[in-house]
Structures are given as C-alpha cells and as structure tokens.
Amino acid sequence: MTDLAPLRRALLSVSDKTGLVELGQALAARGVELLSTGGTAKALRAAGLEVRDVADVTGFPEMMDGRVKTLHPTVHGGLLALRDNADHVAAMQAHDIGAIDLVVVNLYPFEQTVAKGAVYDEVIGNIDIGGPAMIRSAAKNHGFVSVVVDVEDYAALLDELAAHEGQTTYALRQRLAQTAYARTAAYDTAVSTWMAAQVGGTPRRRTxxxxxxQSLRYGENPHQAAAFYTDGSARPGVATAQQHQGKELSYNNINDTDAAFELVSEFDPAQGPACAIIKHANPCGVATGATLLEAYRRAFDCDRTSAFGGIIALNQPLDAETAREITGIFAEVVIAPGVDESAMSIFGQKKNLRLLSTDGLADPTVAALAVRQVSGGFLVQDKDIGRVSPDDLRVVTKREPSEQEMADMLFAWTVAKHVKSNAIIYVKDGATVGVGAGQMSRVDSTRIAGRKAQDMAEAMGLPAPLTQGSVVASDAFFPFADGLITAAEAGATALIQPGGSMRDDEVIAAADAAGLAMVFTGMRHFRH
Known part of the structure; x- marks a missing residue:
C-alpha cells in the first residue's frame, strides 16, 4: 500500500444515474478506461463516451436476467489484487486480469421498492448481489482501490484527482471504504428487516x-456529540419534512418535534382541526376546535407557562390567522401538513422560528419498530399503535358515562399514549386541561395535573379550574383508590383506565361512592 494510488481503470454500475455522465466525462478526460454494465453503459455511450462492457472483460455474457454479470474472477481479481504483492501480480498476468482502480456502484433500489408496497417477488428481484460484492471487494483493498457508493462523493473524488495528478490519497480511499461498508451494512439491514417481517417471529439477529x-451542534447537552440519521422510510414527520425558515434543528428540537407530530397525527383532519404542544417530550396542551386557531388557543390554555419555547404541531395546513396568533408567543418549532403563502409571510417576520411542513400526517395505525439502546444491547419492541373504540370499553361503575364524557375519555386515552408514565390527563370538551407526566407515583401525577389546572385558572382569572366537569385518563391502572379520589376532588366526573389491579374492587367502590363513571380499556399505555 502506498499513499498515492493512480487511477487508470474504473468500473461504473449504478441504478441512480444522477451525475453519472459528468463523472464519466471527467474520468475519460484523464485517460481513465471505463468499464460498465447494462443501463449504465448505455447512458455513458449516449453521452459520446467510450465504454467497454464488463462482458467483454470476463468473456461471459450477462445472464439470468442480469443476475450474473460481475460475479467473476476477472472482476474481483482486478479489485482484490494487492499491487505490491508479487504473487498477486503474477496471478493477474497468468490469468489476464487487469487491475480495477475505482468502483462506482449504487445499489438496486431495494428500500424504495419496499416503500412503494411492491409485491414479494418484485422486492426479491430488487435485492442486489453483484453490487455489494464489488463494493466489499474494493473497500477491502482500499490500500489501492477507491470505491464510491454515494453521488455526494463524486465531487470529492474528482477534486482529489485534480489535486494529485490523477491519483487518490490513502486518507480518501480509507474514508470511502468506511462509507462503502456502512452502505452495504445498511442495505443488508433493510433486506433482513423486511425479511423478518415476512417470516414473523423473533429474529436471532437484528441490525x-x-x-x-444532519450533523448536530451537540446532543441533549453541549458536552454530548450528536447527529441525526434517517432510515429511508417515507413516513411523514420530522425526518421527511421541509424546513422553510429558522435555525437548524437541534437534537432536542428533533426529538420534541417528532413527539408533537406523532401525537397530532392521531387526530384525523377530516374530523376537524387539532393542535398538540410539546415541551421536553411531553404534551403540555392538546385540543380540537372548530377552526385551527381555536384548536391552538385551547391547547395553549392548558398550560401557557410550559408552552413557552415549545413545539407546536397541527393536523391541518397552517393558515394566516393561526400563524398570527402563534407569533404572539415564543415557540421553537411549528410543524404542519402544509403552509399557505400568507402564513409563510407572517412567519417570515420571525426569522428564528423554525417552520416545517410535511406531505401529510403520519399514519398512527402502521406497525413499526421502536428501538432503545441499553448498556450492552438494544431493546426492540413494536411501536405502540394500540387504540380503543367505545365497543372495547367496559363500564364498571353504577353510573354510565354520558355521551360527552365518553368522547372526552377516548380523547384523553389517545393523549395518554404520548405522555411519559406515570401519565394522568384531564380533558374537557375535546381539550386537555391538566397533564401530569413522568412521576414515580400515580397519585403525584394526578395531583400535579390538578394543581397546574388550578394555577392556569388563577392566571386566566377563571372562578374555578377547567378540571371541574372534566374526565381523567390514566395510562395504567390505579393501584389504590387515592389517585381516583384526588381526581374527583379536582372536579373530574369520569375516568378511563386499563383496569387489572388487585384492588380494582376498592377503586370501583370509591368511584361509585363519589358518583363517578369509570370504564376499563383492558389496554395499557406505558411510555418510558
């Protein structure tokens, strides 16, 4: 291995033709011989470039619908041979193997094929074999060979050749090799993850x-390095959103924006406007309304103090009226499935306010994996897409809930799924009026939510907290009656909870004594 390696012969085989012709022209201008296959060779020839087919080099035609074309010793020998090893050089001469100094390959569009919902056989057909094999061969021999798998690296390669008279440095080849191995690893991950879903069960290995x-300035705190990676899925959200203005998103911005958008996506825009405001990964206000402006105001009124510096997510395109109201407070990010021109103009006066738009809402019913790292491993589970309908609920008290109480309980239950445990949510008329999150004791969450509602009532000059006449959702069962009694003292009239405690009878008796209605879901929504 030497620091500088000359580039005399290149093999190009790409599915993404972006920048291909320009790269080919630049290489040819340096006297580099171009080898290629199929559509790549056709595109280069159409641009007037001289290209040699890989089939001419191997002596074998492409066969089996192109499955077998580069899997040949002439190709891999040209990639793997150590140029400073006499035995390798002798083997190349004996078998008429020419050295290949550069491989440019991007793989069959497997991820895109899965994303569009292709049938099984079409997905299998888009599993690349020859491409990853060439990439890995070239990357292993990066002491002499350059390998490029991303269009973004074309410019760096050409700059290097210009700076070093047609040669590449070891530092560049090493960096390109790392990128190449990461690409094949991610590709194999996509294939194995898809196969795991088809086969079912618990895979022995997960990747x-x-x-x-995006490289981030820092993580949750300034002393933590951080970056944002996307998984290639087309799910609407912070990873696929367009940012129209404002500073770069931070680690915490991305985390909270994802939480806000996933929550607001629970509310079908066809059923009316909805708004969710998130602070430190927990909702501080969620509401529906006759208009987007009303939904925002009602969400904001749940906890105006916590909403300061929060993330605002909307389930309908942002309009001017709502935009004007939002600019009255300090918000970090606003995300919505669309923004009209007038709203964009209003937000333009708040240059630091980050405005994101998506192509739609995230589908809250689509299965996905949730992954969390622990020391020495990963915890993997299905994303919580659990939902309940009125038919799933079991009334366990003497009093049946009213129609409005039932609607509010279902609303509260939807929000509970997105609040850190122990979660207690007070809701009245389709809006949260108190949220207690992340406490070690469920009764503490109940008290905190009620206290915050009382503080807001005093700040707004209301005679009583909005928890009067509200309903309460608990993400898990009440282990004792004290949490329920606390909710009743705050003015709640109905409760929704999973049930299943050893003391359910005691809790039900307390509800009956207080004249409350209570339903069991049979489903829990822990969120840690």
Missing part, C-alpha cells in the same frame, strides 16, 4: 441502519 441527515 439497524441509517443515513446521515
């Missing part, structure tokens, strides 16, 4: 892959 979307 996870991503592509760098």
């Amino acid at each position: 996870f892959g991503g592509t760098l979307a």
Whole structure:
C-alpha cells in the first residue's frame, strides 16, 4: 500500500444515474478506461463516451436476467489484487486480469421498492448481489482501490484527482471504504428487516441502519456529540419534512418535534382541526376546535407557562390567522401538513422560528419498530399503535358515562399514549386541561395535573379550574383508590383506565361512592 494510488481503470454500475455522465466525462478526460454494465453503459455511450462492457472483460455474457454479470474472477481479481504483492501480480498476468482502480456502484433500489408496497417477488428481484460484492471487494483493498457508493462523493473524488495528478490519497480511499461498508451494512439491514417481517417471529439477529441527515451542534447537552440519521422510510414527520425558515434543528428540537407530530397525527383532519404542544417530550396542551386557531388557543390554555419555547404541531395546513396568533408567543418549532403563502409571510417576520411542513400526517395505525439502546444491547419492541373504540370499553361503575364524557375519555386515552408514565390527563370538551407526566407515583401525577389546572385558572382569572366537569385518563391502572379520589376532588366526573389491579374492587367502590363513571380499556399505555 502506498499513499498515492493512480487511477487508470474504473468500473461504473449504478441504478441512480444522477451525475453519472459528468463523472464519466471527467474520468475519460484523464485517460481513465471505463468499464460498465447494462443501463449504465448505455447512458455513458449516449453521452459520446467510450465504454467497454464488463462482458467483454470476463468473456461471459450477462445472464439470468442480469443476475450474473460481475460475479467473476476477472472482476474481483482486478479489485482484490494487492499491487505490491508479487504473487498477486503474477496471478493477474497468468490469468489476464487487469487491475480495477475505482468502483462506482449504487445499489438496486431495494428500500424504495419496499416503500412503494411492491409485491414479494418484485422486492426479491430488487435485492442486489453483484453490487455489494464489488463494493466489499474494493473497500477491502482500499490500500489501492477507491470505491464510491454515494453521488455526494463524486465531487470529492474528482477534486482529489485534480489535486494529485490523477491519483487518490490513502486518507480518501480509507474514508470511502468506511462509507462503502456502512452502505452495504445498511442495505443488508433493510433486506433482513423486511425479511423478518415476512417470516414473523423473533429474529436471532437484528441490525439497524441509517443515513446521515444532519450533523448536530451537540446532543441533549453541549458536552454530548450528536447527529441525526434517517432510515429511508417515507413516513411523514420530522425526518421527511421541509424546513422553510429558522435555525437548524437541534437534537432536542428533533426529538420534541417528532413527539408533537406523532401525537397530532392521531387526530384525523377530516374530523376537524387539532393542535398538540410539546415541551421536553411531553404534551403540555392538546385540543380540537372548530377552526385551527381555536384548536391552538385551547391547547395553549392548558398550560401557557410550559408552552413557552415549545413545539407546536397541527393536523391541518397552517393558515394566516393561526400563524398570527402563534407569533404572539415564543415557540421553537411549528410543524404542519402544509403552509399557505400568507402564513409563510407572517412567519417570515420571525426569522428564528423554525417552520416545517410535511406531505401529510403520519399514519398512527402502521406497525413499526421502536428501538432503545441499553448498556450492552438494544431493546426492540413494536411501536405502540394500540387504540380503543367505545365497543372495547367496559363500564364498571353504577353510573354510565354520558355521551360527552365518553368522547372526552377516548380523547384523553389517545393523549395518554404520548405522555411519559406515570401519565394522568384531564380533558374537557375535546381539550386537555391538566397533564401530569413522568412521576414515580400515580397519585403525584394526578395531583400535579390538578394543581397546574388550578394555577392556569388563577392566571386566566377563571372562578374555578377547567378540571371541574372534566374526565381523567390514566395510562395504567390505579393501584389504590387515592389517585381516583384526588381526581374527583379536582372536579373530574369520569375516568378511563386499563383496569387489572388487585384492588380494582376498592377503586370501583370509591368511584361509585363519589358518583363517578369509570370504564376499563383492558389496554395499557406505558411510555418510558
């Protein structure tokens, strides 16, 4: 291995033709011989470039619908041979193997094929074999060979050749090799993850892959390095959103924006406007309304103090009226499935306010994996897409809930799924009026939510907290009656909870004594 390696012969085989012709022209201008296959060779020839087919080099035609074309000793010998090893050089001469100094390959669009919902056989057909094999061969021999798998690296390669008279440095080849191995690893991850879903059960091995979307200034705190990677899925959200203005998103911005958008996506825009405001990964206000402006105001009125510096998510395109109201407070991020021109103009006066738009809402019913790292491993589970309908609920008290109480309980239960445990949510008329999150004791969450509602009532000059006449959702069962009694003292009239405690009878008796209605869901929504 030497620091500088000359580039005399290149093999190009790409599915993404972006920048291909320009790269080919630049290489040819340096006297580099171009080898290629199929559509790549056709595109280069159409641009007037001289290209030699890989089939001419191997002596074998492409066969089996192109499955077998580069899997040949002439190709891999040209990639793997150590140029400073006499035995390798002798083997190349004996078998008429020419050295290949550069491989440019991007793989069959497997991830995109899965994303569009292709049938099984079409997905299998888009599993690349020859491409990853060439990439790995070239990357292993990066002491002499350059390998490029991303269009973004074409310019760096050409700059290097210009700076070193047609040669590449070891530092560049090493960096390209790392990128190449990461690409094949991510590709294999996509294939194995898809196969796991088809086969079912618990895979013996799990891998996870991503592509760098953004290097972040720091993580949760300034002393933590961080970056944002995307997994290639087309799910609407912070990873696929367009940012129209404002500073770069921070680690915490991305985390909270994802939480806000996933929550607001629970509310079908066809059923009316909804708004969710998130602070430190927990909702501080969620509401529906006759208009987007009303939904925002009602969400804001749940906890105006915590909403300061929060993340605002909307389930309908942002309009001017709502935009004007939002600019009255300090918000970090606003995300919505669309923004009209007038709203964009209003936000333009708040240059630091980050405005994101998506192509739609995230589908809250689509299965996905949730992954969390622990010391020495990963915890993997299905994303919580659990929902309940009125038919799933079991009334366990003497009093049946009213129609409005039932609607509010279902609303509260939807929000509970997105609040850190122990979670207690007070809701009245389709809006949260108190949220207690992340406490070690459920009764403490109940008290905190009620206290915050009382503080807001005093700040707004209301005669009583909005928890009067509200309903309460608990993400898990009440282990004792004290939490229920506390909710009743705050003015709640109905409760929704999973049930299943050893003391359910005691809790039900307390509800009956207080004249409350209570339903059991049979489903828990822990969120840690």
